[in-house]
Amino acid sequence: MYLRKKTYVGANYEHRKISGTLSIKKAGKPYKIKLKRVSEISESVGYWRKANAIHKWFVDNCQKGVDDCGEYYVSVENLKELLSVCEEVEKANKRSVKKTAKKLLPTQEGFFFGGTEINDWYFEDVKYTIKLIKSLFKENKEDADFYYQSSW
Numbered sequence: 001m002y003l004r005k006k007t008y009v010g011a012n013y014e015h016r017k018i019s020g021t022l023s024i025k026k027a028g029k030p031y032k033i034k035l036k037r038v039s040e041i042s043e044s045v046g047y048w049r050k051a052n053a054i055h056k057w058f059v060d061n062c063q064k065g066v067d068d069c070g071e072y073y074v075s076v077e078n079l080k081e082l083l084s085v086c087e088e089v090e091k092a093n094k095r096s097v098k099k100t101a102k103k104l105l106p107t108q109e110g111f112f113f114g115g116t117e118i119n120d121w122y123f124e125d126v127k128y129t130i131k132l133i134k135s136l137f138k139e140n141k142e143d144a145d146f147y148y149q150s151s152w
Helices: 052-062 076-094 098-104 120-138
Strands: 002-008 024-026 029-031 040-047 071-074 144-149
Touching: 040 120, 052 071, 052 076, 052 120, 076 098, 076 120, 076 144, 098 120
Parallel strands: none
Antiparallel strands: 002 040, 002 144, 024 029, 071 144
């Protein structure tokens, strides 16, 4: 389960006046990327493994219920909503009210989805998601779009 941040650069258009160099090495050898060909930069900013409740949230809220391992746009508003849900679930956990977690962020059964119990693993995924989204909001989000994709 991956969250990617794609930042539009538009260096392939002269009117954008993008300048600079890209210096990347692969196995110690220069890896040539021509700046004038770069339209966007894609970064892997989040990764979950078998966090089925988080996956279900993305399917229900960003993928219109379609669970096909495709790549789907996630708006900043979607991320704010997921953050809010996760924070409420975390508060419920501190009060030992698991039914709130089950209601706000239900698990989903399925092939390769892992366990469906509301347990320590579940709450670790919630904590990770909160930390991840908060860190993304501290970054510059201008010209950036987010995308979720699962792979089973």
